[in-house]
Amino acid sequence: MLRLKALGHDVTCRLIRGGLLCAWLLVGVLAPSTAADLLTTETPLWFNADRPSLQAREAVQMLLTAADEGLEPQHYQATDLNQAVAQAGTGPALTPAEQARLDAALTRAMEHYLSDLSRGRVNPSQIKANFSTPGDPAVDIGAWLRTAVREQRLGPAVAQLAAQVPMAAPLRQALAQYRALIHHPAWQSPLAPLPGRKLEAGQTYADLPRLTQRLQALGDLAGGTPAPERLEGELIAALMRFQERHGLTPDGVLGPNTLQQLNITPEQRAEQIVLTLERLRWTPLRQASRMVVINVPEFMLRAYEVQDGRIQVKLSMKVIVGKALDTRTPLFDEDMRFIEFSPYWNIPPSIARHETVPHLRADPGYLARQGMEFVTAGGQVVTRFAPQHLDAVLSGAWRIRQRPGPKNALGDIKFIFPNNSNIYLHHTPAPGLFERDRRDFSHGCIRVQEPVALAKFVLQDDPDWPEERIRAAMASGQSSTLRLAQPVTVLIAYSTVVAKAGRLFFYPDLYGHDRLLARTLRQHAAALTP
Known part of the structure; x- marks a missing residue:
């Protein structure tokens, strides 16, 4: 067994049938190869001649931005694959064996990503949902991917696949909006306790300026609206809009339930959107x-x-x-x-x-x-x-x-x-x-x-x-x-x-199914950790 250095990476070499066989170990991206892996004659999917194709760079970018879809880039080794593709594009040309290894790794990562994007990460039966599978045979993700790449339409094809999830576009947009609010000053601490059992029209409240700021950030109150000295006018109307959007009686009264919903952080709301995207991927709404x-x-x-x-x-x-x-x-x-x-x-x-x-x-x-x-x-x-x-x-x-x-x-x-x-x-x-x-x-x-x-x-x-x-x-x-x-x-x-x-x-997590799904996804993520 020999240990060599090549292109900045470790290469493990061993004698097989009188020849020297070397297997890339690309920083955890590629598992140790077999002779069959390296001696394959299949045309690489992600290379033009000896360099990664434009579609390879496009695929890596999809993996890097998987969080925009409510997924986890690290589940697809996005950073390591990005480094490997970039080095293959600018450094010394890879050998056919090295090229095959990187090509297979990117293909596996994209198949994993596309499966998660279209079908979800977990089985709905784990989340107390007994949904039937679609009537049509499931799409062969591997064949679908190869066709899209070879026809040079990977971007539009993946976008179309993602769009098949109901409400996907507005939920992706909302996910970005709520993530952008995570460090907003309106949520640096919870709203102050109410002065009494509830706050009604005409009453004062020490945290009215921050309540005003929070409702503006959420889009329920027009930007630039000054904070009133009492609960009145546009602030009551904004509070009613917030209540309507959160499954509450839209009465314009700031009570304990409304205060509780107002104190849920943008980070928690973003997680709720991520859970919803996951559910929609395996809920058969179009079957x-x-x-x-x-x-x-x-x-x-x-x-x-x-x-x-x-x-x-x-x-x-x-x-x-x-x-x-x-x-x-x-x-x-x-x-x-x-x-x-x-x-x-x-x-x-x-x-x-x-x-x-x-x-x-x-x-x-x-x-x-x-x-x-x-x-x-x-x-x-x-x-x-x-x-x-x-x-x-x-x-x-x-x-x-x-x-x-x-x-x-x-x-x-x-x-x-x-x-x-x-x-x-x-x-x-x-x-x-x-x-x-x-x-x-x-x-x-x-x-x-x-x-x-x-x-x-x-x-x-x-x-x-x-x-x-x-x-x-x-x-x-x-x-x-x-x-x-x-x-x-x-x-x-x-x-x-x-x-x-x-x-x-x-809406409130009535039966606790969101909590169960969040726990199941954490377990799923732990199982994927190298």
Whole structure:
């Protein structure tokens, strides 16, 4: 074994079959090579003759600026590859073996980067998201890359790949803006505690100048607006805009929740945007031509069509999701296949055990008042109450259901997309809850604010189901189930940052999924560290 110096790098040489074989060790960029690596006859991808091509320098620049995409340049050995490509372009010409080694290293780094850019860094199942893979076969990143380089369109091709992530462009812009604010003087320390429980119009506050400065930096208050001596005028309007963008009641009152959101630093917001970009890379928002998407932290449903790769929102409405403490709505996607009009509510065993049965023991008349009945194992309906019936329910032999009607917990319509969690969309007899800002009140299923509008979207291509017939079926009081001729994909997603109409909105991490994703990404990064 010989140890030599060449071009400023260590070269390990050893005798193989009577010849001398040397393997570049380019400062951690290139792993020790094998004879097969060095004796390859494949045409280099990143070289023109004996020098790195323009596309090689372009590729290295992409790796160096991976942070602009919310990724980590060090994961792709960007600095070392930049040094190696620069030296190969200006120093002594590399041998064919050395050239092959550098060419392979840059290819591997770009394949890794492109995979992360388009598919994300971690498996969504690690983050409690049971999303299906796209219907079309996954793109062969290696073949895609080689074609783009050989056709000399690497830059436009990568830009097009990155643009396929929904909201990618505004989120990248927002990421740069919030990173630029990290050292802004308005965030050198938290805002001062409130003088009382809350600050209302006309009241004074010692930190009004810094509050004014902070709202200007965030774009909620016009630059140059002087800080008032009291909470009033334009500052109240700016505070309302900030509250609207952060999932708060836009009342212009500076209370504890608003103060807490104001004290979240730009660095923390940038991390929230990075997490959102990661989620969007593996959330299948374009896998079908028509979709119904529920964003859990935002408490919103959007129905849209995908045409020529563009998302066109046709419908949006408020929703109520599962309680954060104990009945969280799971994240997954399935096809909606049925609509049930005037549905029965078959009370899940867990709800019956912990809520309905105790209520009936304390108040037997609750059964009749709520339009409930027992159903035996053989399907017989029993409407009268008896204590032994509750025992049969607890043993699993019987079940309790609620008949169609004005008190039915599912309202007058149910949208069914069969899944292992028994989650579905439905209306509600308590629409007042939609007026709350935070709407996690359900046992896991999702209540929709405008069921007729959603039914019209789902049935828009079925001329047999105009709005009048939909409303009549909902009001009939007779349960009926319609099988959809054209199933519609339903996606239950989780995004705490949303770009809407040129503005950025932040929502609380309702179920702690962002914290879990951040921890998983740190573990992923640690595993990549040499």
